[in-house]
Amino acid sequence: MLKSIVLVVVFAVVVTHAQFKCPKNRGQFEDEIQCDKYYECDEGVAKEKYCADGLVFDQSIKLVNKCDQPFNVDCGDRVELQEPQGTTEFCPRKNGFFSHPDPSICNIFFSCINGEETEMTCTGALHFDEKSGTCVWPDVAARTGCARNNDNKKLDDGFACPKEKQFDKNGQMVIHPNFPHPTDCSRFYYCLSGIEPRLGQCDPGLVYNEEISRCDAAENVPECKDWYKDDNEKKAH
Incomplete structure (x- = not known):
């Protein structure tokens, strides 16, 4: 009885292989049901193969290895996978x-x-x-x-990144937004990924311009135009 069952299983596997017909004499072709299974055809003879566990087959890939990460492949109705x-x-x-x-x-x-x-x-x-x-x-x-x-992260001066997402003038979300320092024109804050606060420093002679979200010449920022005035006067003497 056991021998009969084994023969039936072997016969079923042989029939399954025989059912796949190579579209071309040579090439690799996807299985209709299983996304990580494919057939390699040589002279019109199909050989059943599998991607490495965790990868799936993408017939559109031009490389010899057509197995890729599942999030890169549209398996469609081929939802079955190996154990x-x-x-x-x-x-x-x-x-x-x-x-x-x-x-x-x-x-x-x-x-x-x-x-x-x-x-x-x-x-x-x-x-x-x-x-x-x-x-x-x-x-x-x-x-x-x-x-x-990463909630409630603050710098020593108390600055914390706003919880609200920031958008530019074109309505695009800013991934690492900048913010002006309340008392120092030469400094500014920036938030990595919108939540990790950091203190930034402009190059010497520049101040932070909130309008363009970067450091700029002092004369372009009315409220900071005299920020380096004392330094310039000291250099003049």
Whole structure:
């Protein structure tokens, strides 16, 4: 009885292979059902192959290796994948980029290459997004249960980055916005990724111009036009 079952399984596999017909005599072609499975045709004979665990096949890639990260490939209806071969809780599959296993930690993720993980951290207030494989703004990632990080960070003088997103005159969001210093024309604040406060210093002779969001000649900033007046007078004497 067991021998009969084995023969049936083997026969089913042979039939499956026989059903795939090479579109061309040579080349690599995607499986219709499984996204990480493909066929390599040589003289019209198909050989079944698989991408490394965690990668999927993209027939449009011009290179010999047509396996890529899932977020770079539109698998369409080819939703099936091989069984995961992950080595640790941080690498559920041997290759790819994966969120931290703790759902409340959204700014840390892991890069896995052949089962070896490397911990990585998003800058500022960004969260890791598995759909794009990149760090994005929290509202774009739309992850739930994330612990707030980098909140209430202040410089020694009390400056903290505004929580509201900043936009330029064209309506484009500013990733690292600048802000004028309240008492020192030669200084300014800037916020890395909109949340990490830093104190900036203009080059000698320049002042911060809020209108253009960068350092400029003092005569172009009315409220700071005399900022270096005393220094110039001292040099004259």
